[in-house]
Amino acid sequence: MKKILTLISVTLLLQSMMISVRAQQPLNPIQSVLESGLMTQYPDGQFHPERGVVRAELASILVKTFQLDKRNTATNQNQPITDVPPSHWAYKDIEIALQTGIMKGDLSGRFHPNQPVTRAEGFAIFAQALGVLMLNDSDVNRLLNSYQDGYQTPDWARQALATAIFEELVNIGNNNALNPLQPMTREDMAYALSQYLAKQNNPGTIPDIPN
Numbered sequence: 001m002k003k004i005l006t007l008i009s010v011t012l013l014l015q016s017m018m019i020s021v022r023a024q025q026p027l028n029p030i031q032s033v034l035e036s037g038l039m040t041q042y043p044d045g046q047f048h049p050e051r052g053v054v055r056a057e058l059a060s061i062l063v064k065t066f067q068l069d070k071r072n073t074a075t076n077q078n079q080p081i082t083d084v085p086p087s088h089w090a091y092k093d094i095e096i097a098l099q100t101g102i103m104k105g106d107l108s109g110r111f112h113p114n115q116p117v118t119r120a121e122g123f124a125i126f127a128q129a130l131g132v133l134m135l136n137d138s139d140v141n142r143l144l145n146s147y148q149d150g151y152q153t154p155d156w157a158r159q160a161l162a163t164a165i166f167e168e169l170v171n172i173g174n175n176n177a178l179n180p181l182q183p184m185t186r187e188d189m190a191y192a193l194s195q196y197l198a199k200q201n202n203p204g205t206i207p208d209i210p211n
Contacts, residue, residue, distance in 0.1 A: 029194035030187070038065055038193050039186065049187035053122055056090040056113035058189075059097040065193065066129045073099040083110045102129050120153050122184035123170050124160035126192055133163045147178040154180075169195050 030047050033039040038061060041047050053061075063069060084094050094111055097103040103125060105111045117125070135143070143162040144150035153161055161180065164170050171191040172178065 029190040032194040032197060033190045036193070036197055038197075039190060047186065047190075049185060049190065051186050052116035052183040053186055053189050054114050054116055055103070055111065056084075056088070056094060058117055058122060058125060059103055059113075060090045060093040061189065061193070062102060062126065062129045063093040063096050065196070068096050068100050068102060068129065071100050073101075080109045081105055081111045082108070084113050088113065116183045118181050119170075119178070119184045119188060120157045120161055120180035122189065123164040123192065124157035126169065126189075127160040127163040127167070130163075130167070130169075130196070132160050133166060135159060135162055135166070144178070147172070148176055149180065150178050152180050153178070164192070167195075167199075 030049060034041065034047070039047075081094065081098065084091055088094070090113060094103075094113060098105065098111070103111075140158050140162040143165050144153055144158060157180070161170075165178075169192040170178070171188060
């Protein structure tokens with residue numbers, strides 16, 4: 001009888017441990033951002049991870065993720081945008097992204113809301129919203145040059161993209177390629193967001209800069 005009770009106790013303990021382990025397992029990036037509400041599915045009920053992220057979508061995600069509407073504006077004047085009417089679905093978010101200086105329009109006053117962003121642009125702007133680290137040139141070069149195509153990163157994005165890499169927000173393929181000039185996909189953005197959420201929920205040690 002004691003053996004039976006012992007076996008039952010061990011079985012229950014193992015089941016409890018398995019449930020606990022499953023509960024602690026991280027969600028996959030897409031599931032994580034959907035449950036957090038930071039990204040949504042398309043009307044057809046699919047996430048479409050392969051689709052590119054456009055500037056309007058990026059602005060909306062950043063405002064929601066970092067609560068940019070609660071930040072002080074970077075300028076006292078609203079930057080005029082001639083290609084985003086008030087009826088545009090992301091008008092308010094774009095306005096906030098411009099006012100906080102997280103995103104900018106071009107010299108002609110156009111925002112180009114439907115223009116896809118590259119991985120360098122998307123991750124760099126994400127890092128700007130998060131807060132760019134004051135890395136020295138040597139550290140920036142070391143971080144970017146650890147990838148075979150890191151040299152392709154535009155000059156304006158190097159510091160911010162290095163910050164995103166340092167903060168482990170950038171997903172890298174098996175070929176050790178950064179792909180800075182390739183379009184940023186919704187899967188790329190989901191990865192960055194899920195990494196950010198994981199750090200918020202369970203802050204860890206600051207990662208080391210690779211030598």
